[in-house]
Amino acid sequence: MDRDESSADTPEEMAALIVAIARNADRTAFARLFGYYAPRLKSYLRRMRVEERLAEDLAQEVMLTVWRKAALFDPGKASAGTWIFTIARNRFIDTVRRERRPDFDPSDPMLQPEEARPADEEMAGAQIGERVREALRDLPPDQAEVVELSFLEGLPHSAISERLGIPLGTVKSRLRLAFARLRTALEDLK
Numbered sequence: 001m002d003r004d005e006s007s008a009d010t011p012e013e014m015a016a017l018i019v020a021i022a023r024n025a026d027r028t029a030f031a032r033l034f035g036y037y038a039p040r041l042k043s044y045l046r047r048m049r050v051e052e053r054l055a056e057d058l059a060q061e062v063m064l065t066v067w068r069k070a071a072l073f074d075p076g077k078a079s080a081g082t083w084i085f086t087i088a089r090n091r092f093i094d095t096v097r098r099e100r101r102p103d104f105d106p107s108d109p110m111l112q113p114e115e116a117r118p119a120d121e122e123m124a125g126a127q128i129g130e131r132v133r134e135a136l137r138d139l140p141p142d143q144a145e146v147v148e149l150s151f152l153e154g155l156p157h158s159a160i161s162e163r164l165g166i167p168l169g170t171v172k173s174r175l176r177l178a179f180a181r182l183r184t185a186l187e188d189l190k
Helices: 011-024 027-047 052-072 080-100 119-137 141-152 157-164 168-185
Strands: none
Touching: 011 027, 011 052, 011 080, 027 052, 027 080, 052 080, 119 141, 119 168, 141 157, 141 168, 157 168
């Protein structure tokens, strides 16, 4: 189809080009669409303060997406320009998100599993754990309850006082008495 180069590209013509790409993988239609939108996309991205080279790369990625996803275009929902610039905006947002969240580094020492403890240390740890649980079971119920709320649930003393409906001083006294009993019961573990 010959067209007068001086005529303006209308939204209907642009939509028809995308439809031709979707139906026939029409390279001529794509070349025309690319020639029209690629420079506009680059300008749009530059106005969003995207660095020159990245703006060019993103514009090319957007046009490649248009080629691949042309079948998803619905002229009844949006104009060709709206659809293409929406792709550009989304691609820009994805790029910004990637820059803000660094890639996963599997060799990061924080992500490495701990080395297995020797069997004797593991056994000693299990025995100490059992001794502590036993010592906690031997506490009077009111002291055990305060220890559990403080250390297992992580509640501050004032919250324990409110929950149990007892004075703050009583909470502290029960904790002090519980620690004294636990210290005596676990003295030989040092």
